[in-house]
Amino acid sequence: xxxxxxxxxxxxxxxxxxxxxxxxxxxxxxxxxxxxxxxxxxxxxxxxxxxxxxxxxxxxxxxxxxxxxxxxxxxxxxxxxxxxxxxxxxxxxxxxxxxxxxxxxxxxxxxxxxxxxxxxxxxxxxxxxxxxxxxxxxxxxxxxxxxxxxxxxxxxxxxxxxxxxxxxxxxxxxxxxxxxxxxxxxxxxxxxxxxxxxxxxxxxxxxxxxxxxxxxxxxxxxxxxxxxxxxxxxxxxxxxxxxxxxxxxxxxxxxxxxxxxxxxxxxxxxxxxxxxxxxxxxxxxxxxxxxxxxxxxxxxxxxxxxxxxxxxxxxxxxxxxxxxxxxxxxxxxxxxxxxxxxxxxxxxxxxxxxxxxxxxxxxxxxxxxxxxxxxxxxxxxxxxxxxxxxxxxxxxxxxxxxxxxxxxxxxxxxxxxxxxxxxxxxxxxxxxxxxxxxx
Amino acid sequence: xxxxxxxxxxxxxxxxxxxxxxxxxxxxxxxxxxxxxxxxxxxxxxxxxxxxxxxxxxxxxxxxxxxxxxxxxxxxxxxxxxxxxxxxxxxxxxxxxxxxxxxxxxxxxxxxxxxxxxxxxxxxxxxxxxxxxxxxxxxxxxxxxxxxxxxxxxxxxxxxxxxxxxxxxxxxxxxxxxxxxxxxxxxxxxxxxxxxxxxxxxxxxxxxxxxxxxxxxxxxxxxxxxxxxxxxxxxxxxxxxxxxxxxxxxxxxxxxxxxxxxxxxxxxxxxxxxxxxxxxxxxxxxxxxxxxxxxxxxxxxxxxxxxxxxxxxxxxxxxxxxxxxxxxxxxxxxxxxxxxxxxxxxxxxxxxxxxxxxxxxxxxxx
Numbered sequence: 033x034x035x036x037x038x039x040x041x042x043x044x045x046x047x048x049x050x051x052x053x054x055x056x057x058x059x060x061x062x063x064x065x066x067x068x069x070x071x072x073x074x075x076x077x078x079x080x081x082x083x084x085x086x087x088x089x090x091x092x093x094x095x096x097x098x099x100x101x102x103x104x105x106x107x108x109x110x111x112x113x114x115x116x117x118x119x120x121x122x123x124x125x126x127x128x129x130x131x132x133x134x135x136x137x138x139x140x141x142x143x144x145x146x147x148x149x150x151x152x153x154x155x156x157x158x159x160x161x162x163x164x165x166x167x168x169x170x171x172x173x174x175x176x177x178x179x180x181x182x183x184x185x186x187x188x189x190x191x192x193x194x195x196x197x198x199x200x201x202x203x204x205x206x207x208x209x210x211x212x213x214x215x216x217x218x219x220x221x222x223x224x225x226x227x228x229x230x231x232x233x234x235x236x237x238x239x240x241x242x243x244x245x246x247x248x249x250x251x252x253x254x255x256x257x258x259x260x261x262x263x264x265x266x267x268x269x270x271x272x273x274x275x276x277x278x279x280x281x282x283x284x285x286x287x288x289x290x291x292x293x294x295x296x297x298x299x300x301x302x303x304x305x306x307x308x309x310x311x312x313x314x315x316x317x318x319x320x321x322x323x324x325x326x327x328x329x330x331x332x333x334x335x336x337x338x339x340x341x342x343x344x345x346x347x348x349x350x351x352x353x354x355x356x357x358x359x360x361x362x363x364x365x366x367x368x369x370x371x372x373x374x375x376x377x378x379x380x381x382x383x384x385x386x387x388x389x390x391x392x393x394x395x396x397x398x399x400x401x402x403x404x405x406x407x408x409x410x411x412x413x414x415x416x417x418x419x420x421x422x423x424x425x426x427x428x429x430x431x432x433x434x435x436x437x438x439x440x441x442x443x444x445x446x447x448x449x450x451x452x453x454x455x456x457x458x459x460x461x462x463x464x465x466x467x468x469x470x471x
Numbered sequence: 472x473x474x475x476x477x478x479x480x481x482x483x484x485x486x487x488x489x490x491x492x493x494x495x496x497x498x499x500x501x502x503x504x505x506x507x508x509x510x511x512x513x514x515x516x517x518x519x520x521x522x523x524x525x526x527x528x529x530x531x532x533x534x535x536x537x538x539x540x541x542x543x544x545x546x547x548x549x550x551x552x553x554x555x556x557x558x559x560x561x562x563x564x565x566x567x568x569x570x571x572x573x574x575x576x577x578x579x580x581x582x583x584x585x586x587x588x589x590x591x592x593x594x595x596x597x598x599x600x601x602x603x604x605x606x607x608x609x610x611x612x613x614x615x616x617x618x619x620x621x622x623x624x625x626x627x628x629x630x631x632x633x634x635x636x637x638x639x640x641x642x643x644x645x646x647x648x649x650x651x652x653x654x655x656x657x658x659x660x661x662x663x664x665x666x667x668x669x670x671x672x673x674x675x676x677x678x679x680x681x682x683x684x685x686x687x688x689x690x691x692x693x694x695x696x697x698x699x700x701x702x703x704x705x706x707x708x709x710x711x712x713x714x715x716x717x718x719x720x721x722x723x724x725x726x727x728x729x730x731x732x733x734x735x736x737x738x739x740x741x742x743x744x745x746x747x748x749x750x751x752x753x754x755x756x757x758x759x760x761x762x763x764x765x766x767x768x769x770x771x772x773x774x775x776x777x778x779x780x781x782x783x784x785x786x787x788x789x790x791x792x793x794x795x796x797x798x799x800x801x802x803x804x805x806x807x808x809x810x811x812x813x814x815x816x817x818x819x820x821x822x823x824x825x826x827x828x829x830x831x832x833x834x835x836x837x
Contacts, residue, residue, distance in 0.1 A: 061502045061818055063699075081711045087701045087786045089822065145746040147701045147784040151710055167710055168783060171748045179750030219699060219820045225711045225806070225813070238651065238811025239712050241804065245818060317505075319525050319573050319639055325591055328577050328599035329521040329643040330653035362571045364602025398591035403602035407527045407573040430641075432653060450657035453818070455503045455637050457529060 060453040063089040063219045064248025065206045066263070066309060066466075070427050071244075071339040071380065071451075072100075072222065074153040074198040075115045077122035079227040084202065085149040086246075088142035090217040093183045096140045097468070098204040099347055100152075102194055103378035105130045113197035117337075117431075118382075119442065122197075133377045135347050137469075138191045140204070143172055143183035152202075155192035158185075199380060201341050205468070206251070211259040212308075212468075213251075220246035224429075224451065242451040244427045249309045256308050261470060264303035265343055265421070266311015267463025271295035300418050300463050312343035312423030312464050313456030316410040320428060322363070322398035323384035323391060332432035335442045336396075339380045340426040342412070343464035352377035355422045356413040359386060361395050364403035369395035375412075375424070382442075383408075410454075414462050421464030426454050501692075502818040505529045505637045506662025507623040507630070508675070508691060508831070512801050513658070513723040513764060513816075514640065516578035516615040517544070519647045525575045526605075526621060526638040526660070528568035534635045536621040537628060537833065539563045539731055540609075543617040543762035557761040559736040563834070565628075566605040566621070574605040578619075581610035617762050618725050620831075622675070623665070628836040630675055632665025632690065642803070642816060656816035661799045664692045673835050677727055677797070679828025689828065694727035694797030696823030700787040702802070704747070704777035705768040707784075709806050721803045723764045724789075727829035728796035736761035739795040743767075745774050748782035759798065788822075797825045 072082045088094040105114035110126020117123070142148065150156035150168045159169035160176070172179050174186030193200070206215045226240040249265055270280040271294030273287035281293035321334040342355050354376040361369045371387040373379070384394035392399050412422040429451045433442035514522045528534040540562045545555035568574060576582035577599065584604045591598035623633045638660035644651045663677060669690040676685035678693020703709070703718035726737035738760040745753045755771035757763075767775040767787070777783065791798050803816045
């Protein structure tokens with residue numbers, strides 16, 4: 033009889049363990065509850081704009097709370113803007129200083145399975161008040177038109193970015209009237225469009241378009257019991273005391289004397305219930321051409337820009353903290369190089385400028401590595417700060433350039449560009465946190 | 472007796488629970504994590520475009536991979552059939568990657584084993600093939616359109632679930648299109664994660680349960696139930712490029728079930744469910760045999776057309792019909808302004824997993 037009870041308890045225990053969903057990692061190929069577009073650019077001088085597409089994958093209406101973060105570097109000791117790449121028209125003649133971050137937020141209501149898209153320089157409003165009929169607008173205004181199920185976009189107003197020559201990122205979170213909700217229903221893409229018909233590069237050229245998928249963080253269903261404004265991405269998930277199954281714990285110390293906990297990890301006071309969303313990856317993987325190499329098929333030399341955004345975001349206090357990023361570079365000869373860089377809020381940088389201003393001497397240049405391609409492993413160095421994680425998200429953009437003054441500087445004309453999402457590997461025990469402002 | 476039955480029930484319950492726990496937690500195809508099978512659905516090497524393949528080993532151990540090119544170029548159908556059919560001509564080769572080694576090759580050129588390839592220097596930027604050669608990679612035939620699949624194997628050639636491979640493809644427009652020569656688009660290879668249940672035989676079971684072919688059940692994650700695409704309606708303009716521009720979406724679909732042993736191309740009927748910005752829904756379907764690369768308007772000229780659907784953006788859900796093969800897909804958008812175009816490739820979103828197994832059968836080893 034006692035054996036039977038033990039076995040029943042074992043069954044119950046196993047079922048309980050099975051019932052706890054293990055947090056996964058970020059993904060850019062599955063709908064999620066939080067999506068991040070790490071690289072947005074609007075630069076009218078160079079005829080560049082970003083088109084964002086968002087869609088609701090469920091049949092129920094979905095409300096999104098979105099945050100534009102303006103991370104445009106400031107031009108000092110010169111004139112021009114820092115949104116343009118080196119060599120592009122209007123580029124800052126002095127130094128670009130990254131000391132300016134500000135957030136703007138707005139709400140979007142998407143009806144069931146509705147797709148929308150807008151240019152970040154224009155924003156998107158109700159069609160009744162949109163001046164230019166050729167620009168995207170909300171079709172289901174809720175007054176003159178509703179969807180077949182009575183749903184509408186009433187209350188949506190996507191703000192344009194706060195100024196021209198903008199560089200930054202966008203984050204959208206699934207919410208309802210009470211706060212964040214456990215709905216993994218958002219999918220999105222960003223298209224960076226450069227209209228080269230305007231005579232750039234000495235003659236009419238075609239449009240140049242590159243795109244990437246939004247990076248998604250899935251909500252872990254059943255974990256957002258408190259509905260608070262601190263979102264916990266990954267990190268330690270509490271277990272249960274082995275002898276007292278209804279008691280949650282982070283380590284043996286949380287259980288009675290002589291009892292033990294099913295997990296051993298460091299609790300985070302911001303996350304008493306553990307992870308609410310998938311955690312960010314421990315390592316980001318980027319396979320790239322080394323800067324300066326000639327495209328073996330097409331025209332021009334190749335350089336790659338990397339954009340990194342910390343997973344932790346404090347929209348409440350607007351006080352970004354620096355993350356030290358380690359880069360481990362492996363070339364096709366299996367040789368390794370490494371370097372590091374500090375990232376605060378946002379970093380958009382050409383690979384061969386990460387470790388030096390002299391591109392040809394960089395560990396990301398083809399001349400130093402000797403081979404065409406390499407694999408770079410990118411890792412935010414973890415700290416003990418319970419209010420801030422150190423994981424990162426990012427994308428990369430490849431440029432084919434002609435008439436470069438040096439092979440590693442894409443400083444005259446871009447022939448073509450292509451964006452790509454990064455691969456990811458592993459999880460980390462520390463949580464990343466998003467602090468939302470109160471309504 | 473009752474006590475015995477209670478004990479047996481409890482043990483059975485525990486075993487079932489453990490079996491469920493041991494199953495794959497997130498059984499989908501991924502474009503951002505390493506896997507044991509990597510698929511590049513769209514590889515072009517026909518003069519109109521060429522493809523640079525990148526593949527790398529993310530582990531600290533040596534990794535072997537067995538790769539298959541499938542040429543889906545059209546050829547006259549054998550009598551008594553009429554018309555054109557895909558060749559479905561398979562060519563395979565082996566590569567070896569040292570720890571964390573990245574490598575690449577150009578589809579039309581392949582890669583030879585030649586240790587004296589010139590290295591990149593400050594004065595030499597034409598250094599294709601420099602580095603440790605991963606093995607001899609054959610060039611694709613001059614009419615090649617099709618897919619590339621690499622399967623992680625051990626040193627004997629038996630499939631293993633190492634999950635050490637990742638890859639990318641860069642599509643480059645060739646000289647046959649002088650207005651757009653050098654235009655590029657890029658996507659990540661689709662990776663299928665291997666499970667601990669891999670029995671290392673030549674029948675690879677993607678998802679599903681125990682069947683006569685898959686005696687240990689799933690050996691790899693399942694293919695997706697639905698593939699999701701947010702796209703421009705055909706003929707819609709790009710709002711930045713103005714009303715003279717036009718955007719088209721080209722989708723490439725490959726069935727998950729493949730039989731390289733018997734060289735039998737799989738056929739799958741794909742249902743398209745389209746929702747516009749007014750939340751109105753339309754549908755269409757097409758049959759994909761072996762490999763297909765088509766503009767959405769080729770599936771149905773009405774339901775994707777901007778004048779019919781009345782909105783610029785659409786959500787398109789692609790679902791294979793029940794009891795047919797699963798699919799994997801990528802999309803490429805072409806933003807045209809007169810004769811000149813800009814391209815962007817996208818990996819697609821996936822929702823759910825197929826309940827039934829897809830099977831890849833590779834030729835038996837020596």
